Amino acid sequence: xxSVTQMEGPVTLSEEAFLxxxxxxxxxxxxxxxxxxxxxxxxxxxxxxxxxADDKGSNKGFEATYRKETTSFHLEKGSVQVxxxxxxxxxxxxxxxxxxxxxxxxxxxxxxxSVKP
Amino acid sequence: xxxxxxxxxxxxxxRGQNVTFRCxxxxxxNRLYWYRQTLGQGPxxxxxxxxxxxxxxxxxxxxRFSAERPKxxxxxxxxxRTEQGDSAMYLxxxxxxxxxxxxxxxxxxxxxx
Numbered sequence: 001x002x003s004v005t006q007m008e009g010p011v012t013l014s015e016e017a018f019l020x021x022x023x024x025x026x027x028x029x030x031x032x033x034x035x036x037x038x039x040x041x042x043x044x045x046x047x048x049x050x051x052x053a054d055d056k057g058s059n060k061g062f063e064a065t066y067r068k069e070t071t072s073f074h075l076e077k078g079s080v081q082v083x084x085x086x087x088x089x090x091x092x093x094x095x096x097x098x099x100x101x102x103x104x105x106x107x108x109x110x111x112x113x114s115v116k117p
Numbered sequence: 118x119x120x121x122x123x124x125x126x127x128x129x130x131x132r133g134q135n136v137t138f139r140c141x142x143x144x145x146x147n148r149l150y151w152y153r154q155t156l157g158q159g160p161x162x163x164x165x166x167x168x169x170x171x172x173x174x175x176x177x178x179x180x181r182f183s184a185e186r187p188k189x190x191x192x193x194x195x196x197x198r199t200e201q202g203d204s205a206m207y208l209x210x211x212x213x214x215x216x217x218x219x220x221x222x223x224x225x226x227x228x229x230x
Contacts, residue, residue: 044221107159
């Protein structure tokens with residue numbers, strides 16, 4: 001079945017450090033890939049997405065590239081800030097043209113990031 | 118656009134009681150999803166609606182769980198005869214169509230004593 005595996009946390013970094021959170025997936029077909037972020041006390045927010053191979057999603061200085069050959073969608077940021085402290089979830093959704101697709105998301109377990117000043 | 122709202126935000130109940138949660142999606146979003154999130158895990162899909170039609174309910178955790186979206190707008194999720202294992206965060210999300218971005222509400226945190 002479809003699944004998402006992401007690196008376990010917690011991850012603790014100093015401000016301005018480089019961030020990588022690894023995410024790999026298993027899926028039939030060609031899913032869309034997402035990173036969601038959950039700030040303390042808030043709901044899940046879409047951070048970025050990519051819908052096909054080699055697409056790069058980017059937002060707020062974060063980037064992730066859809067790598068079909070390695071079935072990966074690693075999240076990166078060149079210089080993290082204290083305000084980036086949150087839990088990050090990698091997720092996939094089957095594309096609509098695969099019959100019967102519900103569009104529901106399949107999430108990884110989440111990676112907690114703490115950034116220290 | 119006021120976002121997805123959920124009510125209540127917190128619910129404490131005793132084992133065996135019934136609980137009902139409400140979700141109001143972003144207006145004009147025709148798809149509505151329910152997920153459950155337990156501590157240390159990612160959200161787990163439960164069910165979804167397209168307008169008022171519930172198109173997938175096999176992932177509901179047991180027959181104690183049911184959901185409705187009677188007029189294609191707000192939705193309710195009911196858990197009957199709650200058990201301690203039902204304690205979790207229940208999340209609602211909506212989207213404007215299949216394959217479109219899902220926007221999540223703040224969730225309802227349920228604690229069953």
